[in-house]
Amino acid sequence: xxxxxxxxxxxxxxxxxxxxxxxxxxxxxxxxxxxxxxxxxxxxxxxxxxxxxxxxxxxxxxxxxxxxxxxxxxxxxxxxxxxxxxxxxxxxxxxxxxxxxxxxxxxxxxxxxxxxxxxxxxxxxxxxxxxxxxxxxxxxxxxxxx
Numbered sequence: 399x400x401x402x403x404x405x406x407x408x409x410x411x412x413x414x415x416x417x418x419x420x421x422x423x424x425x426x427x428x429x430x431x432x433x434x435x436x437x438x439x440x441x442x443x444x445x446x447x448x449x450x451x452x453x454x455x456x457x458x459x460x461x462x463x464x465x466x467x468x469x470x471x472x473x474x475x476x477x478x479x480x481x482x483x484x485x486x487x488x489x490x491x492x493x494x495x496x497x498x499x500x501x502x503x504x505x506x507x508x509x510x511x512x513x514x515x516x517x518x519x520x521x522x523x524x525x526x527x528x529x530x531x532x533x534x535x536x537x538x539x540x541x542x543x544x
Contacts, residue, residue: 419462
């Protein structure tokens with residue numbers, strides 16, 4: 399169900415709309431016929447003939463262009479977005495860990511592996527050289543007392 403493309407819904411609706419307007423134009427052309435009067439001379443009797451309503455059919459067909467093209471444009475756009483998501487997931491399948499985000503500073507922190515040349519004081523946060531056992535700022539001892 400998750401792999402199903404949701405953009406296809408708009409393609410189906412565009413096709414259904416086009417079919418409805420196409421068939422509706424033909425049906426309404428037969429239902430609402432035009433009347434043509436002939437024989438309006440001095441010695442002839444006027445006769446009314448009903449014909450297929452071509453203008454109504456074409457009006458319905460042309461009025462269907464905008465909704466059908468709109469639905470199809472939405473389909474094209476969403477299909478492109480779905481293809482991009484698949485492509486991006488193939489490039490970067492791993493999720494970015496949420497621990498790398500520091501909410502206080504509102505930016506992604508660049509956490510590096512601790513190096514062997516420095517250590518950070520647990521009290522004040524000052525970085526000290528690896529050969530020192532006492533913090534240079536607050537005097538906290540990194541070695542446990544015996």
